[in-house]
Amino acid sequence: MVQVTILLLFFSLLSCSVFAGDNLITLQTKGSGSTITIKQTGNSNTTGIYCGLGSFDNSLVNTHTCDNATITATVIGNLNIVYLQSVWSNHTGQSWITTVDGNDNYAVIDMDEDDNTSTIIQDGNDNDAWILGSGDNSVYKIEQLGDDYYAKIYAFSDNSDVWITQEGTGDHNAYVLNYSGGDNNSTRLIQKGSGVKDADVYFYSGADDNDVNLTQQGNGSHTAYMRFYTTDYDVTVIQKGSSNQSYSAQFNCTGGGCDKTISITQQ
Numbered sequence: 633m634v635q636v637t638i639l640l641l642f643f644s645l646l647s648c649s650v651f652a653g654d655n656l657i658t659l660q661t662k663g664s665g666s667t668i669t670i671k672q673t674g675n676s677n678t679t680g681i682y683c684g685l686g687s688f689d690n691s692l693v694n695t696h697t698c699d700n701a702t703i704t705a706t707v708i709g710n711l712n713i714v715y716l717q718s719v720w721s722n723h724t725g726q727s728w729i730t731t732v733d734g735n736d737n738y739a740v741i742d743m744d745e746d747d748n749t750s751t752i753i754q755d756g757n758d759n760d761a762w763i764l765g766s767g768d769n770s771v772y773k774i775e776q777l778g779d780d781y782y783a784k785i786y787a788f789s790d791n792s793d794v795w796i797t798q799e800g801t802g803d804h805n806a807y808v809l810n811y812s813g814g815d816n817n818s819t820r821l822i823q824k825g826s827g828v829k830d831a832d833v834y835f836y837s838g839a840d841d842n843d844v845n846l847t848q849q850g851n852g853s854h855t856a857y858m859r860f861y862t863t864d865y866d867v868t869v870i871q872k873g874s875s876n877q878s879y880s881a882q883f884n885c886t887g888g889g890c891d892k893t894i895s896i897t898q899q
Contacts, residue, residue: 654676654677655672655674655677655678656677656678656679656680657670657672657677657678657679657680657681658680658682659680659681659682660682660683661681661682661683661698662683662684662697662698663697663698664697664698664699664700664701665699665700665701666683666698666701666702666703667701667702668681668683668701668702668703668704669704669705669706670704670705670706671705671706671707671708672705672706672707672708672709672712672714673707673708673709674708674709674712675709675710675711675712675734676710676711676712677707677709677712677713678712678713678714678715679705679707679712679713679714679715680714680715680717681703681705681715681716681717682715682717682718683698683701683703683717683718683723683726684697684698684718684723697723698718698723698726699723699724699725699726700724700725700726701718701725701726701727701728702726702727703716703726703727703728703729704728704729704730704731705729705730705731706730706731706732706733707730707731707732707733707734707737707739708732708733708734709733709734709737710734710735710736710737710756711735711736711737712732712734712737712738713737713738713739714730714732714737714738714739714740715740715742716728716730716740716741716742716743716750717740717741717742717743718742718743718744718745723743723744723745723748723767724745724746724747724748724767725746725747725748726743726745726748726749727748727749728741728743728748728749728750728751729751729753730751730752730753731753732752732753732754732755732756732759733754733755733756734755734756735756735757735758735759735778736756736757736758736759737754737756737759737760738759738760738761739752739754739759739760739761739762740761740762740763740764741762741763741764741765742763742764742765743763743764743765743767743770744765744766744767745766745767746767746768746769746770747767747768747769747770748765748767748770748771749770749771749773750763750765750770750771750772750773751771751773751774751775752773752774752775753774753775753776754774754775754776754777754778754781755776755777755778756777756778757778757779757780757781757802758778758779758780758781759776759778759781759782760781760782760783761774761776761781761782761783761784762783762784762785762786763784763785763786763787764785764786765786765787765788765789765792766787766788766789767789767792768789768790768791768792769789769790769791769792770787770789770792770793771792771793771795772785772787772792772793772794772795773793773794773795773796774795774796774797775795775797776796776797776798776799776800777798777799777800778800778801778802779800779801779802779827780801780802780803780827781798781800781802781803781804781805782803782805782806782807783796783798783805783806783807784806784807784808784809785807785808785809786809786811787808787809787810787811787817788810788811789810789817790815790816790817791815791816791817792817792818793817793818793819793820794808794810794817794818794819794820795820796808796820796821796822797821797822798822798823798824798825798829799822799823799824799825800825800827801825801826801827802826802827802828803827803828803829803830804823804825804827804828804829804830804831804848805830805831806821806823806830806831806832807831807832807833808821808831808832808833808834809834809836810834810835810836810842811836815841815842816841816842817842817843818842818843818845819833819842819843819844819845820844820845820846821833821844821845821846821847822846822847823847823848823849823850823854824847824848824849824850825850825851825852826850826851826852827850827851827852828852828853828855829848829850829852829853829854829855830855830856831846831848831855831856831857832856832857832858833846833856833857833858833859834858834859834860835859835860835861835862835865836861836862841863841864841865842860842862842864842865842866843865843866843867844858844865844866844867844868844869845868846868846869846870847869847870847871847872848870848871848872848873848877849870849871849872849873850872850873851873851874851875852873852875853875853876853877853878854871854873854875854876854877854878855877855878855879856869856871856878856879856880857879857880857881858880858881858882858883859881859882859884860881860882860883860884861884864892865883865892865893866892866893866894867881867892867893867894867895868895869895869896869897870897870899871897871898871899872897872898872899873899877898879896879898881894
């Protein structure tokens with residue numbers, strides 16, 4: 633714990649002082665109760681933090697415990713990439729937060745097991761954010777402010793909350809997939825400002841008793857598409873603005889006793 637913290641503080645101070653590009657931070661850690669903070673400033677940099685098993689290039693293959701970790705990554709600049717990953721086996725109670733300030737940045741959190749919180753906050757233009765998770769009782773949240781952005785959340789969870797908020801100008805694109813077995817979840821999508829707004833929500837078979845609230849507001853066309861292969865759901869859609877508005881849905885209830893409530897408002 634102490635060694636990891638000292639190492640990361642060194643990297644943080646180094647990246648803040650030189651404001652350089654093409655820098656790389658790669659950290660693999662293990663253990664319970666870790667608190668890790670990284671700050672990287674500059675352009676064309678890459679940060680990768682792997683707590684327990686994992687790496688996006690499959691080079692880290694050991695399995696370790698990573699319970700109750702708090703991982704914070706702050707990235708300032710343009711054309712940066714930040715990965716936070718913790719995959720399977722004894723990885724509960726984690727909090728992972730990525731904050732990005734700048735343009736053309738790409739952020740990913742891949743965090744499994746239960747009782748975890750994943751947050752990506754991006755302020756700038758042309759940014760992408762992805763969150764993947766399969767644990768129960770978890771929170772997945774993406775907040776984007778600026779011009780032209782894309783957010784995607786893959787959740788394989790029960791009793792979890794999914795949030796996407798996009799505000800600003802240009803294209804707003806949001807995608808949520810809740811795969812088989814994801815019950816009792818709440819999904820909230822908010823897209824505000826000028827520019828084209830597009831939202832896609834998919835709930836596959838076995839994902840029952842779910843709620844979806846979608847709000848699209850402002851100038852620019854509004855498009856929303858939903859496809860549910862589930863039973864028992866509540867859907868609320870609000871589209872407000874002077875431009876074209878389109879909502880399309882396929883609700884394919886599997887099995888008997890489907891209880892559903894659908895409310896669509898276009899103004």
